[in-house]
Amino acid sequence: MSPAARSVTAGGCFGRWGLALLGAVACQPAQAPRYPAVARALMERVDQDGDHKVDADEYYLLLLPGGTEGGGAFSALDTDGSGDLSEAELEAGLLATDPVEVRHAALAAEKAAQRAALEPPDQGPAGEPGSPDGPGGGPNSGVGAGGAPPVEGR
């Protein structure tokens, strides 16, 4: 995980609806959980060593690839800068992080990486974005590069 990937601003981290619900809590150093039962359940899930706080190693151990591209970086969640996440910080950060935005960002980042790996810079013009022979149109991609609509299952 590169330092750049980890440094996401709090403004980019919090989805607008989550922000609306959590109000000012989300962007301030979190003091106490607003939803205690939820925060407790979250802590029990994420705290691997049982010390009732979550350090960066524990956090990144659980994060899916690309998870910080659209939010969810440890530094953004650690609002008091203590180096650990409390129940309140976990709650405020994870509930306010827009999960769909994160997934789309991660997918876009992954496709960009694939594109970079497949196409050397000196190659000729590529096909249309999204076409089977165009950038991002891998066998399983189903979507082309360039922000095609999200793919849905049934």
Next chain:
Amino acid sequence: MSRSAGGRVARALAACALLVACGGPKPPPGLIVISVDTLRADAIEPLGAPEGSSPTLARIAREGVLFERAYAQANETQPSHAALFTSQLPSALGPVDSALTIPDGTPTLASSLAAAGWRTGAVVAGGHLARVLGLDDGFQQYVEARRMGSFQQTVPLGLRWLDEARAGDAPWMLFLHSYDCHIPYSKPQALGRSATPGYRGPMLDIVHDPLSFEAMYQRFFFPRLPVGVDRDAVGAKVKAPETAALMTQWVNMPEVEKLPLTDADVAFLRGLYATSAFYADLWLGVLWQELDARGVLDDSVVVILSDHGEDLLEHGWMSHHHVLTDSSTHVPLIVRLPGGEGGGRRVREVVELIDVAPTLLGLQGLPIPETMAGVDRSACLRGGGCGGGPGVARSEAKNEQVSATDGFFRMTVSGAPAGSPAMAARVRRLEPSAVRLWDTTKGSGAEQALDLRSFDPERVGRLRAALLGEGAP
């Protein structure tokens, strides 16, 4: 808080207390129906998931009536919700395909409540509940949040709608929905590997692409499968029907590139799903606290259900639209009455999601439209008997399958469209080539295939009669 502000609050509280003590106007009754899309029954604690998997649902089950054997009438979002809203089997509404909708004029739960003066609203996560699909009949407001989105979007919107509705004089009904448990199960990024923290395998590369999950069959991942060439009614890319058939051929062709899925890979995929269910539960926890703070739980009925489950390779497939199994149709159903009346009961009788609409109308003492085919179980919720109905749940799929279960055994008939005369003929004849029978008592993935010819004929007769829409023989 300033002294004057504190005084105002104290006076307001005193006025409120006086109003209640004097029997002032009660708030209008409310009804909330929450659909957690793609949540299979055994993913929640009260129905077999490990402790900590769904703490909110565990709590709600303690405060409500839990139906242990509730089944969806389809294994996909659109037909299942159409059945839920209308209390009719999908095939009774039209051909069971991607164009299935609610025919104009068909009574629904929402239209029945609206006709009785209720305010009705829905906040859905789009996708296969998009307004364009025509499932919004009877909802005076139908809000589409982000497509294939999360409770993160729909819960705040739902609470906003609720606050407006409760400010009025009319009773109200809110339908709330999310896709948190739907493929690719990667919404909770920061919790993603919490079920399998040590996993470092190849499945990490595919977790953001829903179509990758559709390229799995019989513990193989087909990286070169041409998936996603169709678009459905809302323009979403979906797996083409022929893709499934292609995988069943490719699985036996050594020259085809395929990645074997290890136990660790499968555990990771199932862990992702379980984590998605946990994430949905977190948001239900947020919702629950907000409802409690507003006093909604004191005067409202809350129903939590799912429209279908999910196959997690137990039957060869990922996702939910391939086969009619317990994993794809056995769903949570919890009804919490105002104040938690009768909370903690567990109902063992088989019920169907088409029972929900007549039950909720029955609870309110409202007339139940004749077209509603489900059973009114309001007496059961009030502490009475929970029998009645066929004791068999039916399900229908787009890919020419119908299925019936009595909670212990499941019979599936395939080879003709659900609801067609050809399917009825197959069910009547019970053609061995078209019929499969399982003992499902040991759970998903541990079903035991049974020989139709040597199985209890009375039991087979009940399942068959249910599929034909007949009473018990």
